[in-house]
Amino acid sequence: MNNKSKSLALHGGVIAALFALQFVLPAYHHGNLARIMVLACYAMGYNVLFGYSGLLSLGHAMFFAAGMYGMALTIQHLGFPPSAALLTGIAAAFVVSAVVGFLALRTTGVAFMIVTLMFAQAFYLAILNLGEYTRGDEGFVIQQADRIMAGVDLSDASNRYFAALILFSVCMAVTLRLVHAPAGRILVAIRENEERARMLGYDIFRHKLAAVVISGTLSGLAGAGYGLLFGYAGASFATVQYSIFPLLWVLLGGAGTVLGPLVGTLFMFYLIDLSSGLTSAYMLIAGAVLVLLTLFARQGLVGEIRRRFAPWLP
Amino acid sequence: MDLGPYLFLASLEGAVTAAVLALTAVGLSLVFGVMRVVNVAHGEFFMLGAVLAWWVASLAGGHPAIGFALAVLVAPVIAGAIAAAADFIVLKRLDYDPENTIVATIGILYIIQQTVLMTYGPDARPVEAPFSYRIYFPWFGYSAYKLFVIAAAVAILLGVWAIMARTRIGLVLRATQLDRETAQAFGIPVERVYALVFGLGAGLAALAAVLIVPIQQAHYLMGGDPLLLSFIVVIIGGLGSLSGTVVAAIIIGMSDGIISVFFTPTLAKIIATLLVAFILVFRPTGLFGTRSA
Numbered sequence: 001m002n003n004k005s006k007s008l009a010l011h012g013g014v015i016a017a018l019f020a021l022q023f024v025l026p027a028y029h030h031g032n033l034a035r036i037m038v039l040a041c042y043a044m045g046y047n048v049l050f051g052y053s054g055l056l057s058l059g060h061a062m063f064f065a066a067g068m069y070g071m072a073l074t075i076q077h078l079g080f081p082p083s084a085a086l087l088t089g090i091a092a093a094f095v096v097s098a099v100v101g102f103l104a105l106r107t108t109g110v111a112f113m114i115v116t117l118m119f120a121q122a123f124y125l126a127i128l129n130l131g132e133y134t135r136g137d138e139g140f141v142i143q144q145a146d147r148i149m150a151g152v153d154l155s156d157a158s159n160r161y162f163a164a165l166i167l168f169s170v171c172m173a174v175t176l177r178l179v180h181a182p183a184g185r186i187l188v189a190i191r192e193n194e195e196r197a198r199m200l201g202y203d204i205f206r207h208k209l210a211a212v213v214i215s216g217t218l219s220g221l222a223g224a225g226y227g228l229l230f231g232y233a234g235a236s237f238a239t240v241q242y243s244i245f246p247l248l249w250v251l252l253g254g255a256g257t258v259l260g261p262l263v264g265t266l267f268m269f270y271l272i273d274l275s276s277g278l279t280s281a282y283m284l285i286a287g288a289v290l291v292l293l294t295l296f297a298r299q300g301l302v303g304e305i306r307r308r309f310a311p312w313l314p
Numbered sequence: 315m316d317l318g319p320y321l322f323l324a325s326l327e328g329a330v331t332a333a334v335l336a337l338t339a340v341g342l343s344l345v346f347g348v349m350r351v352v353n354v355a356h357g358e359f360f361m362l363g364a365v366l367a368w369w370v371a372s373l374a375g376g377h378p379a380i381g382f383a384l385a386v387l388v389a390p391v392i393a394g395a396i397a398a399a400a401d402f403i404v405l406k407r408l409d410y411d412p413e414n415t416i417v418a419t420i421g422i423l424y425i426i427q428q429t430v431l432m433t434y435g436p437d438a439r440p441v442e443a444p445f446s447y448r449i450y451f452p453w454f455g456y457s458a459y460k461l462f463v464i465a466a467a468v469a470i471l472l473g474v475w476a477i478m479a480r481t482r483i484g485l486v487l488r489a490t491q492l493d494r495e496t497a498q499a500f501g502i503p504v505e506r507v508y509a510l511v512f513g514l515g516a517g518l519a520a521l522a523a524v525l526i527v528p529i530q531q532a533h534y535l536m537g538g539d540p541l542l543l544s545f546i547v548v549i550i551g552g553l554g555s556l557s558g559t560v561v562a563a564i565i566i567g568m569s570d571g572i573i574s575v576f577f578t579p580t581l582a583k584i585i586a587t588l589l590v591a592f593i594l595v596f597r598p599t600g601l602f603g604t605r606s607a
Contacts (some may be wrong), residue, residue: 287424
């Protein structure tokens with residue numbers, strides 16, 4: 001088998017395994033896994049920018065929330081059907097990421113991190129400020145009647161799992177397609193040595209902007225999907241904490257690997273789930289994991305596997 | 315009240331904000347200037363200062379001035395020691411790579427914040443001011459302690475300036491800031507200098523918090539706003555420029571009161587954060603700085 005068919009077999013196998021798991025998992029973990037798959041979409045979106053293009057954003061919650069509110073607000077105030085609302089959410093994330101990318105990419109390195117952080121903070125504060133429509137921190141529930149898409153009730157547990165799996169498969173397919181495409185290789189080239197890529201004649205700004213937009217739109221898709229599947233939109237999803245989470249998941253799973261985001265999200269979700277049973281200060285675990293990762297495992301779990309056993313992993 | 319006294323009161327309040335902000339931001343600026351790393355956990359060292367002040371003051375008992383005086387001495391030292399230890403255990407091993415350092419300090423932020431939540435708890439607790447004297451102007455009475463905060467901040471900032479400009483330690487710091495390799499070649503123990511600077515920066519934030527805690531209350535989430543404002547101040551003042559930082563702190567602190575007269579606090583914060591983002595986008599060196607981030 002060549003590398004490409006190996007990778008297709010592996011990722012197809014992961015999706016098949018996730019499909020099969022829904023029949024054996026107890027209800028609690030069944031619900032968790034649906035949540036993890038949607039959050040893994042967010043992490044995969046983040047990974048396009050951080051893992052493959054080498055741009056560290058501290059403001060991705062802005063894109064996640066743009067998708068979520070683009071979807072939820074149109075349902076709540078304009079009476080959109082869920083499919084149209086989902087598209088509005090994706091469009092909102094697309095526009096926000098294009099504008100922010102265009103501005104923020106004028107900076108590099110630490111300044112890029114701070115600029116994305118500041119834009120995201122302004123976005124979060126704007127959501128609070130428009131509390132009349134968004135209901136601020138409290139958020140609002142999307143009624144079950146508004147969550148029936150093409151006759152399928154998304155509030156039902158097994159429908160929800162299936163929808164999450166579809167969302168996850170779409171995001172994974174997009175990432176895989178990007179990684180194998182020439183454009184994806186150019187992003188990696190920019191990550192490894194920007195000056196050299198520029199000298200070879202690639203338009204750096206255009207490729208980086210494309211990466212921000214793809215990454216932001218995938219994150220927005222995840223946000224819209226999360227809101228629709230779990231029936232809630234709130235400002236807490238736009239806080240800095242939700243910009244840190246995908247960074248944590250991707251670092252833990254392995255930046256620049258297609259499966260890393262899923263592995264990282266799964267691992268961290270259960271780590272926090274277990275520790276929040278013990279203490280209310282569960283973010284302590286997240287902090288400690290971040291520090292340990294930067295110190296000892298810059299490559300993450302899947303990154304380590306790739307380095308040691310399977311150099312063909314995309 | 316007429317507009318005149320009202321503006322006078324607003325500028326007094328603004329001066330208190332500016333004084334505390336200047337101390338906090340100078341700490342952040344010092345770390346960025348010498349080590350060229352951004353310490354995202356800076357706000358947590360501020361919070362640590364306030365919480366330690368409460369702890370020291372509640373242990374000391376007796377007259378509030380005794381507890382306060384002890385807090386001024388003890389809290390910054392402990393916060394600084396924790397920061398120096400974090401530098402030694404974590405940042406040094408990352409070789410001060412700017413992006414890894416940000417990720418690691420985010421981790422340190424959560425570790426400190428959540429540890430305080432576990433030990434100190436989620437309540438906001440007051441510390442009594444060392445004296446409760448009031449000064450009576452013709453229009454209103456004003457807490458003398460707040461004026462003391464301004465005076466103390468000015469004194470401390472002058473002290474920092476004197477250390478940087480007049481002492482051997484300051485010379486070593488400036489040499490390290492200018493050129494790390496050459497400094498090392500001349501026998502300056504750069505690693506120890508870095509730990510010292512990181513501790514000093516955190517200590518300044520903690521000291522600012524000790525000064526403010528009789529006015530505000532100590533709470534485990536109080537580090538967020540000072541971090542954001544310090545960022546704004548450091549960026550506007552020019553990254554790595556201490557005098558620029560102080561000027562920017564005065565501008566931001568004084569205008570803070572005036573902006574919040576015209577806008578709601580949330581809207582004022584939105585404007586401020588967007589302003590910082592756009593300054594960094596279009597003038598990466600800051601308004602007074604010469605070096606980019």
